[in-house]
Structure formats: C-alpha cells, structure tokens
Amino acid sequence: MTNQVQGILKDDTGRRIVTAAFCCNGHNLIDGENPLMDGLSTLHLRVHSSKSGDVDIYLSPIQGDSRVIGGEEISRDELLDISCPVCGTPFEVVAPCYCHNGMFVAIYLKPDCQYREAIVICNSWGCKHSFVKLESRIILSSS
Numbered sequence: 001m002t003n004q005v006q007g008i009l010k011d012d013t014g015r016r017i018v019t020a021a022f023c024c025n026g027h028n029l030i031d032g033e034n035p036l037m038d039g040l041s042t043l044h045l046r047v048h049s050s051k052s053g054d055v056d057i058y059l060s061p062i063q064g065d066s067r068v069i070g071g072e073e074i075s076r077d078e079l080l081d082i083s084c085p086v087c088g089t090p091f092e093v094v095a096p097c098y099c100h101n102g103m104f105v106a107i108y109l110k111p112d113c114q115y116r117e118a119i120v121i122c123n124s125w126g127c128k129h130s131f132v133k134l135e136s137r138i139i140l141s142s143s
C-alpha cells in the first residue's frame with residue numbers, strides 16, 4: 001500500500017480507502033468499534049430524517065462504494081442533515097451535488113478542518129455520488 005495523503009490509502013487492487021475522517025472538533029468517525037465492511041472499519045455518521053428522526057449510519061470506507069449499514073427506514077431521495085455522531089456538529093455544505101437534489105457536505109481527513117483534504121458525500125439519501133478532493137485534483141467516482 002502507498003500512502004497518498006493522510007487519511008487515504010490505495011490498496012493493491014487500486015481501491016482508495018478512507019482510514020481516518022474527522023468532524024471539526026477532531027472526532028474520528030472511523031473507529032475500530034464500527035461495523036466492518038470487507039474487513040475495513042466503516043465511517044460512522046448521524047443523519048437526521050424529518051420522518052425517521054436521528055439515525056446512525058455506517059458508510060463503506062472504500063471510495064465509490066455506495067454500501068451503507070443502517071438507514072433502511074429512510075425514504076429514497078430524502079434530504080438529510082448530516083452530523084458528527086459524537087458531538088452533533090453538522091458538516092459543512094460545500095457544493096450542489098450532480099444529482100440536482102442534494103448538496104455535498106465535507107468530511108475532513110485531518111482534525112484541523114482543511115477543506116482541501118476532505119471527502120464529500122451527498123445528503124440526498126440513495127445518491128451514489130461521492131468524491132475525494134485533494135488540492136487541485138478531483139478524483140470523481142460514481143456507481
């Protein structure tokens with residue numbers, strides 16, 4: 001494995017794997033206590049649904065992999081508030097998503113909240129878009 005940037009690993013099959021992600025208060029969302037996917041620790045978020053209330057979800061740490069644990073009760077395309085499961089701080093909205101429904105929120109790869117090293121996810125439930133923004137390069141993936 002080569003370490004491209006702090007918080008992202010590229011494995012032998014070329015997959016980019018997020019190994020650390022933080023809220024602005026420095027809570028690590030990828031914890032060894034989280035459920036595993038393909039043997040990897042998932043990324044824990046809390047989402048607020050107007051119909052289902054607060055729901056804990058665990059995202060695949062593999063870039064472009066839309067698998068998620070939790071949230072089965074949330075309606076497709078519902079717009080969610082996404083926050084840190086530890087302190088409840090909402091993540092910053094940074095741009096409209098390509099799905100024309102949701103917005104991308106930034107989740108930082110370092111505890112100091114530098115947007116240039118962040119992953120972004122769409123707040124529209126079921127949207128498949130996610131990408132990793134690294135300085136001037138955007139690595140886009142959708143499935």
Ligand SMILES: [Zn+2]
Binds near residue numbers: 023024026085086
């Ligand atoms: Zn937090």
Ligand SMILES: [Zn+2]
Binds near residue numbers: 100101129
């Ligand atoms: Zn979207």
